[in-house]
Amino acid sequence: MKRRLYDYTLWNLFLLTVGAGFVTFAVQNVAAPHGFLTGGIMGVSLLCTYIFGNFMSATTWNLLFNIPLMVFSWFNVSRAFVIYTTYGTFAMSAWTVVLNGITIPIQDPLYACILSGVLYGIGCGVMLKTKGSSGGLDFIAAYVNQKWGVQFGSFSFMFNSVIFIASAFSISPDLIIVSFIQIFIVGQVTNYVVGMFNQRKMVVIITNKGQELCREIAKHGGRTTLLPAYGGYSHEAKEIVITITAKTMIKFLEELVFRHDPHAMFTVEDTFYAVGGQYRRISK
Structure with missing residues (x-):
């Protein structure tokens, strides 16, 4: 039994590491160079990089935003979920260093939007196959769902709507529309990856x-x-x-x-x- 638990934990950590790599690459190497926004806390992190410049990377902002959410969720959601998600969040920060400097020669914003959406969705789906996630909005959504029964999709839509309204002051309407397309692709791919091994x-x-x-x-x-x-x-x-x-x-x-x-x-x-x-x- 202990051996099986040990193997299961290693498998979770492996999936979190792989998923974190996809998410980081999608955000840092595809979305950010084109000025896109993603949903959730990562979207807030990208918005901070657009406002404050290269003061910190999007994944570093994401880590800082996640720390208080981790502490809150530790006492109010699930400790196992927080531990695994904390690992996933730090793995994304580590991938930032590994993937730094890699460029994708895609000029068309729509093509870049599709690529980043697919990669981001694959990463999120792989991470959600474990007992953790990519963090951020998942911490808040889990608590809101437990407390008031609000579905994750509804809460995510409301949260992202606020982000896009706020971003109208810093990025062009064209990029906001492309970002909406990207988030739609992320959602579809994430759902497919999560359900793929249960088909x-x-x-x-x-x-x-x-x-x-x-x-x-x-x-x-x-x-x-x-x-x-x-x-x-x-x-x-x-x-x-x-x-x-x-x-x-x-x-x-x-x-x-x-x-x-x-x-x-x-x-x-x-x-x-x-x-x-x-x-x-x-x-x-």
Whole structure:
């Protein structure tokens, strides 16, 4: 058990490190050179660099803003979440030094916006696959959600709206619009990355040999639900077997079913996100 916990912790730290690299590169090497804003506390940090010049990098501003939020969340949210997120925040600062001086030869703001949005979304998604995150707004959103039940998306939209209104005094309207596009891409990519490793296929099997198929599927590590049913036309008693499986196992499962019941009906449905049961759920 201790060994598994140790391995799980190392895996979390590895993902946080990789995700922090993507986020830092997107902000420091793509977004900042083009004058874009990102959402959340990082957006505030970028706004500070545009206002105060090169006094400090965006990730350094981000670290300073995160320190009081870490202290607050330690006592009001989750200590494990704070510890992992603190590591992720410091990892972003370390990546700032490693990636310093790297330039991306993209001149078109729209192309740069798409690239930074994709990279930022990948980084956020990878970090959210752990028990931590990239920090900043996540600290506040977690507390607001626990306290008043406000959804993260709603709170994030309100917070970012305030940032963009404030930024109108320091950056052009064109860049604000491009920044909105970037944030939209970040959200879509983040959601995709978070759900990517939880994508499964739901298989529904209508058969006369439900119990037999359930036993065979269980022998190969699967889990099933068996429901009684009746044919709508024939009124013949049937059984419905429902199971969730990986896409790579669909063909194997199909052959297993028809080997035991050549007259079965085998249907597959897309399931974008599956947690619970045998599929681990990460809770913050």
